[in-house]
Amino acid sequence: MEELRITLRNAGKINPELIEDYIKVGGYTALKKARETEREQLINMLEQSGKLRGRGGAGFNTGLKWSGAFKAKGAIKYVVCNADEGEPGTYKDRMIIESDPHTILEGILIGAYAIDAKECYIYCRGEYENSIRILRKAIAQAEEKGLCGDVKIRVHSGAGSYVCGEETALLNSLEGKRAEPRLKPPFPTVAGFNAKPTVVNNVETFAAVPAVVEKGADWFCSIGAEQYPGTKVFSLSGDITNKGCFEAATNVKLRDIIDEFGGGVANGKQLKAVQLGGSSCGFLKPEQLDTQVDLDSMREIGGSLGSGALLVIDDSHNMVDILVGMAKFFNHESCGKCTPCREGTLRVAELIEKIAAGNGSSQDLEEIKLLSDYMNMSAFCALGQSATTAITSAMALFPEDFSAKIAKEV
């Protein structure tokens, strides 16, 4: 099976540090076309027929988001590119940035034109030093060629926390405040950066925009799943033969991504579970893999698409051991703003560690379920609400792993 590349179409083919290379393969023609199109018409194309849904996890219609910011009152508006990429196992945005930064800049500039923004920010994960360097170099080249016009793009080095990827925490961080999520509504399209209308989109979303503008909505809609058209970049990790990023049409089956692109489970072992979307998502069993990878199909079987992080787990593992790292991660990354998440993630991590060490009891499992319900219902943001999704999913799908630990068999 062949990859289908839209956002990674130039990866490995051009020198990412030379704007001339990008221009040679048709770069920045979509920006020219966009600027010659009425703003409403451009947004409408993305909203009505384009159906480009955000690639950062939630899958919101990009055109609808841009339309909200365009219609919002105010002379000052902003565009923000979310390159925080803190979800464990996710490294697709880094791949896009470091192989083709100009396609992201072109997408951002099209967004800036669409909503009439003059200032744009790329909030990039601080550890991605090379990505930050490449982005800054690309911006300088685009400015020198006069492609930015009166639009300024700045790269902001992230503050180093998972919650900074949550769009409202990101905006607080960008404003120099603590990276704590804000209450929504108001949504960023109405009151975002500096309380002005702001579009926040993921790197991969912006990277898809030039191709959609260039080739049209019908072309984009002819690829992949009907309600989630186009392609998605997956980052493969865990017990899989080929680790790396692969881009595929969204109607590809999950099994094909694992077997065809990933080369199957590593070292000839048997597949036990797959987690698609990152640590905040549930697990899937091998018999569920003949399902399309688009967001809606995955949700139907109790999974998720999230960021496209694909963790493969072979049958040599007890799931409880894998959950220890995830529980500790959420406890470490909880911003502490609300009690259910701050205290809940701590207690859940303690309980999972206790069970993994062979000192747990069935009451501990009951306590985890109870805490999980509380957190799910009352945590302030999606971090706390989904911090135990992987754990409760593993409890439902692999109860024998928990029983074995409690009985001290493993």
Ligand SMILES: Cc1cc2nc3c(=O)[nH]c(=O)nc-3n(C[C@H](O)[C@H](O)[C@H](O)COP(=O)(O)O)c2cc1C
């Ligand atoms: C805890 C948490 C972390 C997140 N991290 C990221 C991230 O690293 N990158 C990202 O694009 N979106 C992240 N999101 C989703 C953003 O809040 C937002 O939905 C996204 O940037 C919107 O872009 P899109 O519509 O293009 O997907 C995160 C959400 C939560 C709750």
Ligand code: SF4
């Ligand atoms: S759920 Fe967690 S990350 Fe979100 S606001 Fe509450 S403490 Fe912070």
